Amino acid sequence: MKLQISNGRVIDPASTLDSHLDIFIDDGKIVAISENHEGFVADQTIDATGLIVCPGLVDLCARLREPGQEHTATIDSETRAAVKGGITSLCVPPNTAPIIDSPAVVELIEDRAKKAGRTMVYTIGALTQKLEGELLSEMMALKEAGCIGISNGLSPIKNSLVLRRAMEYAATLDFTLFINAADPWLQSQGCIHEGTVSARLGLGGIPEAAETIAVSRDLLLIEQTGVRAHFHNLSTAKAVDMIQDAQRRGLSVTADVSAHHLHLSEHDIGNYDSLSHVIPPLRSTRDRDQLQQGLRDGVIGAICSNHQPLDNDAKQGPFAQTKPGISGLETLLPLTMKLVDDGEISLKQAIANLTCNPAEILNIDAGHLSVGSAADICIINPNAHNECQPQHFISAGKNSPFAGWLFNHEVSHTLFNGKLVYQK
Amino acid sequence: MTNNQLTDSGHLRHFLTIEGLKRPLLTEIMDRAEQFSSITNRQVKKVPLLRGKTIMNLFFENSTRTRTTFELAAKRLSADVMNLNISTSATSKGESLLDTLHNLEAMHTDMFVVRHSQSGAAEFIAQHVAPHVSVINAGDGCHAHPTQAMLDMFTIRRHKQHFPDLRVAIIGDILHSRVARSQIQALSTLGVGEIRVIGPKTLLPSDCQTLGVHVYHDIDEGLRDVDVIITLRLQNERMQGALLPSAREYFQCFGLTEEKLQLAKPDAIVMHPGPINRGVEIASTVADGPQSVILEQVTHGIAIRMAVMSMALGSQSELAEGSTP
Numbered sequence: 001m002k003l004q005i006s007n008g009r010v011i012d013p014a015s016t017l018d019s020h021l022d023i024f025i026d027d028g029k030i031v032a033i034s035e036n037h038e039g040f041v042a043d044q045t046i047d048a049t050g051l052i053v054c055p056g057l058v059d060l061c062a063r064l065r066e067p068g069q070e071h072t073a074t075i076d077s078e079t080r081a082a083v084k085g086g087i088t089s090l091c092v093p094p095n096t097a098p099i100i101d102s103p104a105v106v107e108l109i110e111d112r113a114k115k116a117g118r119t120m121v122y123t124i125g126a127l128t129q130k131l132e133g134e135l136l137s138e139m140m141a142l143k144e145a146g147c148i149g150i151s152n153g154l155s156p157i158k159n160s161l162v163l164r165r166a167m168e169y170a171a172t173l174d175f176t177l178f179i180n181a182a183d184p185w186l187q188s189q190g191c192i193h194e195g196t197v198s199a200r201l202g203l204g205g206i207p208e209a210a211e212t213i214a215v216s217r218d219l220l221l222i223e224q225t226g227v228r229a230h231f232h233n234l235s236t237a238k239a240v241d242m243i244q245d246a247q248r249r250g251l252s253v254t255a256d257v258s259a260h261h262l263h264l265s266e267h268d269i270g271n272y273d274s275l276s277h278v279i280p281p282l283r284s285t286r287d288r289d290q291l292q293q294g295l296r297d298g299v300i301g302a303i304c305s306n307h308q309p310l311d312n313d314a315k316q317g318p319f320a321q322t323k324p325g326i327s328g329l330e331t332l333l334p335l336t337m338k339l340v341d342d343g344e345i346s347l348k349q350a351i352a353n354l355t356c357n358p359a360e361i362l363n364i365d366a367g368h369l370s371v372g373s374a375a376d377i378c379i380i381n382p383n384a385h386n387e388c389q390p391q392h393f394i395s396a397g398k399n400s401p402f403a404g405w406l407f408n409h410e411v412s413h414t415l416f417n418g419k420l421v422y423q424k
Numbered sequence: 425m426t427n428n429q430l431t432d433s434g435h436l437r438h439f440l441t442i443e444g445l446k447r448p449l450l451t452e453i454m455d456r457a458e459q460f461s462s463i464t465n466r467q468v469k470k471v472p473l474l475r476g477k478t479i480m481n482l483f484f485e486n487s488t489r490t491r492t493t494f495e496l497a498a499k500r501l502s503a504d505v506m507n508l509n510i511s512t513s514a515t516s517k518g519e520s521l522l523d524t525l526h527n528l529e530a531m532h533t534d535m536f537v538v539r540h541s542q543s544g545a546a547e548f549i550a551q552h553v554a555p556h557v558s559v560i561n562a563g564d565g566c567h568a569h570p571t572q573a574m575l576d577m578f579t580i581r582r583h584k585q586h587f588p589d590l591r592v593a594i595i596g597d598i599l600h601s602r603v604a605r606s607q608i609q610a611l612s613t614l615g616v617g618e619i620r621v622i623g624p625k626t627l628l629p630s631d632c633q634t635l636g637v638h639v640y641h642d643i644d645e646g647l648r649d650v651d652v653i654i655t656l657r658l659q660n661e662r663m664q665g666a667l668l669p670s671a672r673e674y675f676q677c678f679g680l681t682e683e684k685l686q687l688a689k690p691d692a693i694v695m696h697p698g699p700i701n702r703g704v705e706i707a708s709t710v711a712d713g714p715q716s717v718i719l720e721q722v723t724h725g726i727a728i729r730m731a732v733m734s735m736a737l738g739s740q741s742e743l744a745e746g747s748t749p
Contacts, residue, residue: 316522
């Protein structure tokens with residue numbers, strides 16, 4: 001199968017390429033990126049006139065709910081949603097049921113993903129057995145089974161000694177540690193940011209220190225153990241400062257932020273809008289602005305979907321009793337591009353935050369366009385003028401607070417291994 | 425924020441929170457309560473205003489005084505009233521809040537009076553009831569208790585003429601108090617000169633001043649020259665979770681004693697939403713003393729609730745009859 005993508009504006013931040021070229025694909029691989037390719041006769045041509053052609057997106061954090069909660073969503077349903085969002089590689093955190101703490105679960109997920117055949121699904125293994133924060137998981141076995149990193153998911157490790165040992169062991173295996181930084185005690189009483197909105201609504205607050213105390217402890221142990229670490233889903237301005245400081249001191253530390261934290265603040269909760277219930281919570285507008293600044297400064301390298309599909313019932317009820325989470329796969333690209341429209345970041349940076357940067361954090365061969373590599377490609381229509389309609393999401397989770405938002409960018413085609421897996 | 429408490433013509437449809445309501449409406453509630461309160465002093469205490477209407481008291485959380493005054497208010501307006509203690513019924517069988525609600529709605533209820541332990545519960549219910557049903561918030565979590573706030577305003581108005589001249593102090597657990605949040609909003613809307621809150625940092629919300637109050641941690645300073653003192657109930661469970669060391673120490677620091685009361689203006693009134701913990705937030709001698717209006721508050725509760733119920737169900741008939749007055 002020979003495929004040609006013609007007349008598109010090809011943007012590949014990894015190679016600083018930005019020009020109108022054709023991409024020639026043969027047998028799932030890119031064979032040329034040029035104006036023409038001698039002797040190439042395409043079986044299929046995609047006319048990308050007026051469109052942006054970039055690497056398939058790499059999402060560092062998406063929950064697919066399988067295994068364990070197939071009534072909410074499945075690998076099949078969510079990989080469909082992923083490719084609608086232009087995503088061709090994604091990482092699942094370990095808190096499935098059963099938890100990803102044995103090679104069998106890794107294999108199960110990889111099998112289902114292969115069967116779906118639309119996007120690469122990488123697993124992040126459990127750092128401790130059952131994520132209980134007490135006993136180390138068999139990290140070597142998990143690494144050999146294919147886990148791309150290790151994490152304790154949303155269950156923070158309370159015992160600093162266990163965390164130190166786990167970091168040392170992960171460092172021994174050259175495993176990247178993924179961290180959701182949260183102090184369990186400061187977080188436990190609340191459901192939204194502790195600030196003006198929690199004061200007004202009478203909802204339990206999660207103070208900024210719930211994140212900063214954890215980031216601070218973890219950074220000190222990272223420095224001591226030498227583990228390579230990545231912080232998921234930063235929410236506070238102070239945490240960005242702390243990571244920046246650590247990076248300046250030469251620590252091997254990276255960070256991402258969810259697309260929704262770059263756009264929303266505590267005020268979007270309005271009158272108990274459970275769709276904006278998310279952990280870590282949406283914080284002050286200043287925090288949101290500093291997260292954007294962290295992107296510009298390169299402290300935060302990647303934007304992720306932090307996809308958490310939920311069924312309708314999970315969002316029905318008094319705010320604190322609803323489940324936190326946003327269905328984010330299908331808004332990752334348009335929300336990131338909205339930052340470009342708003343003048344917050346450049347187009348090149350936006351694409352880098354979604355492609356080569358997260359690929360580099362994962363140390364995988366993805367997120368770039370180069371001859372000889374797999375043709376994972378996202379084609380974007382920059383003049384779509386779409387209204388976001390979560391009820392029409394492909395994801396089984398329609399839980400998005402972005403209903404009614406106007407987006408200029410939408411994915412028009414997604415290619416995975418040279419195969420057209422999504423077309424608008 | 426859209427105000428779904430009001431009909432298109434600006435009348436009360438639900439009564440969920442004081443926030444977003446304008447001064448004339450709060451005044452109207454008090455004026456109407458004033459009329460009703462003369463009725464409650466008569467031999468025959470009933471008026472036929474809500475005859476044929478069905479009101480459900482939905483209490484997901486225990487309450488004696490609030491439920492009783494709502495029930496009395498409904499009966500004095502000639503409505504049919506049902507009391508449902510949900511904490512001991514449906515939800516314990518695993519029925520969801522919405523299912524419970526829709527079942528009760530199917531029984532042709534005109535109004536729900538709701539108390540729930542979760543902030544935002546009344547708002548949630550109001551969003552999901554049929555258009556002809558009114559919802560009155562009888563207390564949701566730590567968020568709002570608007571009828572309590574209005575009966576407090578009514579009580580203040582009975583004793584003090586002009587709200588802008590007043591200095592009001594609220595003492596105690598503001599953080600967990602729906603009463604305090606609604607009082608602060610009502611006092612601000614009515615233009616009270618100064619609102620103070622007094623308490624330890626553990627019992628005040630962070631960013632408390634954004635509610636429009638002056639914050640005091642020293643009761644002596646906070647009570648100086650105030651016209652109205654509102655003490656809040658201290659829940660016993662506050663000793664858990666390291667919010668306070670002991671009831672004894674709380675009383676020493678923030679309890680309203682006769683000695684502390686001297687710091688306020690000589691004609692200051694003392695209020696409490698009840699039930700009182702004697703010797704914890706207030707000394708018996710103050711609670712039972714000449715400046716206390718605590719029992720008056722309870723009496724006024726009936727008139728205020730009659731006012732709110734009749735106004736909300738009045739708007740419902742306005743909705744039903746279209747534009748004809």
